[in-house]
Each structure stands twice: as C-alpha cells, then as structure tokens.
Amino acid sequence: MPGHIRSAAGLTRRRKAAIIVRLLLNEGITLPLGDLPAELQTCLADEIAGLRYIDSPTLESVVEEFVAELELAGLAFPGGMDGAIALLGEHLSPDAAAALQAQLDRSRPTDPWALLSDQEPKKLADLLSAESPEVAAIALAKLPSNVSAAALGQMPGPEARRVALAISRTSAVPPAAIARIGAALARRLREAPVLAFEQPTEKRMGAILDAAPAATRDDVLQGLAETDADLAERVRRAILTFADIPERLAPLDLQALTRTVDQPVLITAMAGADEKNTPTVEFILSNMSQRMAAQLREEIAERSTPTTEETEAAMSTITAALRGLEAAGEIRLKAPKG
Incomplete structure (x- = not known):
C-alpha cells in the first residue's frame, strides 16, 4: 500500500530524514525546524505527508544508520x-x-517596520526627528501604538505636538508611499555608522575626572572652559565628586553606600575632608544611626590626618562605589542643580 514501508531498501535520504523527525517529535523532542530553509521545510512536510506506516525492523535500520552518521561527525x-x-x-x-x-x-530581505519597532525609543525618536513632521507621522501611524508612544515621548514638546497633529493627515497616504518611507528609514538605520563609544563625550570625560585628583580636575575644566564653555559645563555636570554627595544622593540611599564601602575608606575620606567637603561628612554622619555616627566620629578623631593622596583616593573609591550602585540599579543619583 502507498506510504506503508516494510524495508529500508530504496528509501531516499529525505524519506529517512522524515522518519527520524517523526520519531523525535513523537518522543516529545523540540526540533529547530524553523531554522531550515523554507524549501527544505516544504520537502520535509511533503515526505511526512506521503508516509503512513513503517514496520519495526525498518525503523530500527533507519535509526541505526542515523546514529552511525552522528558518530562519524567530528565537528558541527x-x-x-x-x-x-x-x-x-x-x-x-x-x-x-x-x-x-x-x-x-x-x-x-528585512521588514522595515519590524526593524524600526525593535529600536530603543530614543534612537527611533532621533531618527524621526531628522525627517519632516509628515514623514515622522506616517512612520508612527504605521508602527505599533506602544512603540510610537514611547518614541513620541522622547521628542521635545513642540516637535511632538507637530508630529501628533500630522498623524491626523495620514489616512489618505497610499500604501506604496508608506512602503517607500519604511524602506528609506530602515536603510538609514542600517547605514548609520557604528559608534566607538556608547556614552556621550561629557559622560566619558566626567567618569575619568571623577577619579582624577582635584587639582587635575580643576585644571582640565578650566582649560576646557577656555576653548569650549558649553562642553566644559556639560562635563562639570557629569562629574560626581565627594563634595557633590549631599546634593546628588538621597538620604535613604546612604545605607547602600556604607554597606558597599569599607569602613576604613570612609573614615580616611572623612578624616581628610577640607572645608569644601565638610558638609558631605556631616551629611553622611547625620543620616545614619546615632550609635554608628558616634563610633565613626570617635575613629575619625583618633585617626592621624591622612595625606592629600590618601584622602583623594578614598573619596574616589566612594564616588566610584556610588556609580557602581547606580549602574546596578540599587540607587538613583539625583541630577545636579544649575
């Protein structure tokens, strides 16, 4: 009868593959068949559709041949x-x-709208901001509503209002025009240069100057202000120093800091604090238990005055710990004022 197999003789490799796939699926094994080219998936389905019954000796023969080929495979x-x-x-x-x-x-081939939907809201907003409000509106009208809403929320208020208003005029746009817009936006995404650094310049410079000695930091900022005052101001706002802690750290997050930083480091930083950093010392001591604060005050008083290098190293360790806690999502530093 058609589809009834009682001998392995004459079976093609495709039919044997179909038998193995049926056996594995019957055992509850998930196979990544979707990774195969569509043509092979179709051929496999055709072979399985043509099968009805296979006797036990034939099945054993096909399985033995399959296992033998697996054992011969050296590297996949x-x-x-x-x-x-x-x-x-x-x-x-x-x-x-x-x-x-x-x-x-x-x-x-890539579905341009799927590619656009996968972008971060800020990246998508930046891409659309370079287009006319009408083009941006067509793209947002075509994308899923949650994606469009997130991108619209990343645009400046006036621009977001212009784009939102333009969406009301997209109903008559022909499908061919929408397809061309999607393809053009996707092409711009693919052709965009790969940035060597993910963070903007001011954040990278700020992270470096966080750990630099105070004299070096002040000298760099002064020199930068003379050549690019705007960049100097952005870098200054990106820097986190020991003196910035009362302004940037919420009192409730102090416990995370004291848990992360070794006590000798904390004592060194506070013992060496100058007039500029004294408010930070008081901020730390006033936002912990009275018993612990009294203990730290006693140890600070007993410690010999640390050198400038020791003090700055301890303060850099503390600010680095705050950056690490922020990156881990354990705290959230407040934006600098001004």
Missing part, C-alpha cells in the same frame, strides 16, 4: 552568517562585527 558548525556571528560573538572587533552585520542585513 552553525551554518549561515547569523550562526557565525553568534559563534564568534565577543571575539570579533567592533568594526568587523559591524561589517559582518551589515553584510548580513544586505543579503536578506
């Missing part, structure tokens, strides 16, 4: 550029990874 590769990029991962340089990703993007 992921197959395709997607798999190669995933395999090499962090071993690739940023430039090479970007070039390979661009090659992959060019080699396969």
Whole structure:
C-alpha cells in the first residue's frame, strides 16, 4: 500500500530524514525546524505527508544508520552568517562585527517596520526627528501604538505636538508611499555608522575626572572652559565628586553606600575632608544611626590626618562605589542643580 514501508531498501535520504523527525517529535523532542530553509521545510512536510506506516525492523535500520552518521561527525558548525556571528560573538572587533552585520542585513530581505519597532525609543525618536513632521507621522501611524508612544515621548514638546497633529493627515497616504518611507528609514538605520563609544563625550570625560585628583580636575575644566564653555559645563555636570554627595544622593540611599564601602575608606575620606567637603561628612554622619555616627566620629578623631593622596583616593573609591550602585540599579543619583 502507498506510504506503508516494510524495508529500508530504496528509501531516499529525505524519506529517512522524515522518519527520524517523526520519531523525535513523537518522543516529545523540540526540533529547530524553523531554522531550515523554507524549501527544505516544504520537502520535509511533503515526505511526512506521503508516509503512513513503517514496520519495526525498518525503523530500527533507519535509526541505526542515523546514529552511525552522528558518530562519524567530528565537528558541527552553525551554518549561515547569523550562526557565525553568534559563534564568534565577543571575539570579533567592533568594526568587523559591524561589517559582518551589515553584510548580513544586505543579503536578506528585512521588514522595515519590524526593524524600526525593535529600536530603543530614543534612537527611533532621533531618527524621526531628522525627517519632516509628515514623514515622522506616517512612520508612527504605521508602527505599533506602544512603540510610537514611547518614541513620541522622547521628542521635545513642540516637535511632538507637530508630529501628533500630522498623524491626523495620514489616512489618505497610499500604501506604496508608506512602503517607500519604511524602506528609506530602515536603510538609514542600517547605514548609520557604528559608534566607538556608547556614552556621550561629557559622560566619558566626567567618569575619568571623577577619579582624577582635584587639582587635575580643576585644571582640565578650566582649560576646557577656555576653548569650549558649553562642553566644559556639560562635563562639570557629569562629574560626581565627594563634595557633590549631599546634593546628588538621597538620604535613604546612604545605607547602600556604607554597606558597599569599607569602613576604613570612609573614615580616611572623612578624616581628610577640607572645608569644601565638610558638609558631605556631616551629611553622611547625620543620616545614619546615632550609635554608628558616634563610633565613626570617635575613629575619625583618633585617626592621624591622612595625606592629600590618601584622602583623594578614598573619596574616589566612594564616588566610584556610588556609580557602581547606580549602574546596578540599587540607587538613583539625583541630577545636579544649575
């Protein structure tokens, strides 16, 4: 009878593959069949559709052949550029990874709206802000509402209002025009240069100056102000120093700091604090238990005055700990005033 198999003789490799797939699925094993090319998936479905019954000796013969081939396999590769990029991962340089990703993007058709939907709201807002309000409105009208709302929330108020108003005029836009807009926006995303640094200049400079000696920090800021006053101000706001702690740290978050920083470091920073940093010392002591504050005051009084280098190293350790706690989501530093 058609589809009834009683011998392994004459079975094609495709039919044997169909038998193995049926067996594995019957055992509850999940197979990544979706990773196969569509043509192979179709062929597999055709083969399975043509089968009805296979006797036990034939099944055993097919399984034994399959297991024998598995045992002969020495090394498996992921197959395709997607798999190669995933395999090499962090071993690739940023430039090479970007070039390979661009090659992959060019080699396969991509739904532009799916690509746009996957972007961070700020990145999507920046992309649309470079377009006319009408183009931005068409894109937001086409994207899922939650994606559009998040991107609209990242735009400045006046611009967001212009785009929102333009959305009301998108109903008559022909589908072909919408498709061209989606393709153009997706192309701009793919062709955007890969940035070497994720953080803006002022944040990177601020992180460096956080740990720099006070004299070096002041000298750099002064020199920067003479050449680029706007950048100097942004860098100054990005810096977190020991003196900034009362303004930037919520009193309730002090416990996280004292739990993270070793007590000798805290004592060194407070014992060496000058007039500028005294308010921070009082902020720390006044926001902990009276018993612990009294103990620290006693140890500060007993400690010999630390050197400038020791004091600055201790203060840098404390500010670095605050940055680490913020990055871990344990605290939230307040924005600097002014």
